[in-house]
Amino acid sequence: MVDFGMSGILKNILFKQLISFSKCVAFLYQKRFSYYLNLIYMKKQYALLLVLLVFSLGVIAQNAGPIYDVLVKGGHVIDPKNGIDGIMDIAIKQGKIFKVDKNLNPKDAKQVVDATGLIVAPGVIDIHAHVFAGTQADHYLSDGLSALMPDGYTFRVGVTTVVDCGGAGWKNFATFKKNVIDVSQTRVLSFLNIVGEGMRGGNYEQDLAEMNSKFAASAAKQYSDYIVGFKLAHFNGEDWTPTDRVVEAGNLAKLPVIIDFGGSKPNLPIQDLFFKHLRPGDIYTHTYAALGGAREEIVDEKNNLKPFVLEAQKRGIIFDVGYGGASFNYSQAIPALKAGLYPNTISTDLHTGSMNTSMKDQLSVMSKFLNMGMSLVEVIKASTWKPAQVINRPLLGNLSEGSEADIAIFNVRKGNFGFYDKTGFKLKGTEKLECEVTIKGGKVLFDLNGLANPIYVK
Numbered sequence: 526m527v528d529f530g531m532s533g534i535l536k537n538i539l540f541k542q543l544i545s546f547s548k549c550v551a552f553l554y555q556k557r558f559s560y561y562l563n564l565i566y567m568k569k570q571y572a573l574l575l576v577l578l579v580f581s582l583g584v585i586a587q588n589a590g591p592i593y594d595v596l597v598k599g600g601h602v603i604d605p606k607n608g609i610d611g612i613m614d615i616a617i618k619q620g621k622i623f624k625v626d627k628n629l630n631p632k633d634a635k636q637v638v639d640a641t642g643l644i645v646a647p648g649v650i651d652i653h654a655h656v657f658a659g660t661q662a663d664h665y666l667s668d669g670l671s672a673l674m675p676d677g678y679t680f681r682v683g684v685t686t687v688v689d690c691g692g693a694g695w696k697n698f699a700t701f702k703k704n705v706i707d708v709s710q711t712r713v714l715s716f717l718n719i720v721g722e723g724m725r726g727g728n729y730e731q732d733l734a735e736m737n738s739k740f741a742a743s744a745a746k747q748y749s750d751y752i753v754g755f756k757l758a759h760f761n762g763e764d765w766t767p768t769d770r771v772v773e774a775g776n777l778a779k780l781p782v783i784i785d786f787g788g789s790k791p792n793l794p795i796q797d798l799f800f801k802h803l804r805p806g807d808i809y810t811h812t813y814a815a816l817g818g819a820r821e822e823i824v825d826e827k828n829n830l831k832p833f834v835l836e837a838q839k840r841g842i843i844f845d846v847g848y849g850g851a852s853f854n855y856s857q858a859i860p861a862l863k864a865g866l867y868p869n870t871i872s873t874d875l876h877t878g879s880m881n882t883s884m885k886d887q888l889s890v891m892s893k894f895l896n897m898g899m900s901l902v903e904v905i906k907a908s909t910w911k912p913a914q915v916i917n918r919p920l921l922g923n924l925s926e927g928s929e930a931d932i933a934i935f936n937v938r939k940g941n942f943g944f945y946d947k948t949g950f951k952l953k954g955t956e957k958l959e960c961e962v963t964i965k966g967g968k969v970l971f972d973l974n975g976l977a978n979p980i981y982v983k
């Protein structure tokens with residue numbers, strides 16, 4: 526406050542000196558003959574003006590305040606998009622990544638997060654979650670009781686963006702937006718269900734009359750800020766029509782599709798799905814599921830990955846985890862990873878039926894892949910930059926200057942941990958990810974141990 530007062534007085538003095546200087550110029554113009562006399566006077570005026578200017582600029586600089594809103598200091602940054610894997614500081618300003626550099630000055634920030642000894646990654650993107658929560662008892666994952674409001678399940682595990690995977694359809698997207706997207710701090714996007722009523726369960730997801738490509742595509746255009754693609758799930762008939770309808774919607778709106786391949790008997794061949802029906806950039810979710818013959822599996826009876834699966838990945842088909850309550854088996858994942866089929870994207874399939882089973886949360890799923898042999902960089906890439914590319918959101922999932930300031934800060938805990946699947950098979954592991962701090966849009970929204978200083982910013 527004192528500085529501010531001094532600055533006001535200085536401005537006043539400067540103003541008076543400028544007036545005086547102007548008068549001097551006018552005087553000189555009129556009285557050229559007294560040139561030498563006035564030159565001496567002007568020199569004095571110039572000198573005083575210069576001293577005051579320098580002094581005043583110093584006072585103004587002192588009053589300018591911090592440059593950054595938040596500074597994440599001293600962490601090991603892993604940003605796969607930019608090939609960063611080392612100790613760096615990250616400065617945030619106005620909700621965006623402002624600067625990533627070494628040794629940024631904490632005095633320049635309003636709030637400093639001490640990330641020493643921790644992993645700093647882009648905010649995690651879970652592209653398969655079910656967050657269209659509601660109170661309709663017979664609506665399953667579409668405004669029903671089995672979906673979960675996102676904020677309670679995201680920031681505590683480093684997730685800043687979720688894609689609701691087919692909960693809403695083209696008939697009820699507006700309800701989803703009003704009740705969930707608009708009231709959540711988590712960034713909520715949508716794979717819109719090709720079925721008008723969304724993932725309502727029962728006969729709705731078997732009814733071809735509900736699967737309308739044009740209506741789905743037009744909803745995607747209307748809500749292009751939120752809808753990132755289309756979903757087909759749970760169809761049981763031996764019929765390619767639903768698959769082709771969802772791809773048609775994808776073609777009309779120029780968006781990818783994600784397939785939870787149905788339980789037809791006999792099974793429709795996944796080789797045909799990958800090579801004859803889906804396009805590069807389309808997503809196959811529940812990659813490592815063994816469903817007792819309800820769907821063709823990627824690993825055969827002799828524990829060998831079917832060779833065409835790797836070919837499909839090379840073709841550009843995206844293999845997503847979509848862990849869920851029943852859709853992940855080590856009997857598929859271990860041989861598949863050994864044969865080189867790493868998931869392109871790691872996701873949870875979060876809902877009431879998976880959150881307390883072997884799935885638990887995004888970090889639990891990421892930790893399983895870490896302990897199955899994926900590197901930390903690969904696990905983070907499959908949970909940040911790759912999903913951002915898959916849903917065509919290039920300002921998410923990375924720490925480039927100008928990108929959204931979504932950041933997840935992890936502790937890699939060392940110890941003896943058990944990672945089991947739905948069959949009870951348990952993999953022992955020595956590393957487990959734990960979320961320390963989550964920043965979304967430049968704001969600290971979760972802080973496990975109070976690493977931010979100050980903890981609260983006014």
Ligand SMILES: [Zn+2]
Nearest residue numbers: 653655690874
């Ligand atoms: Zn799902």
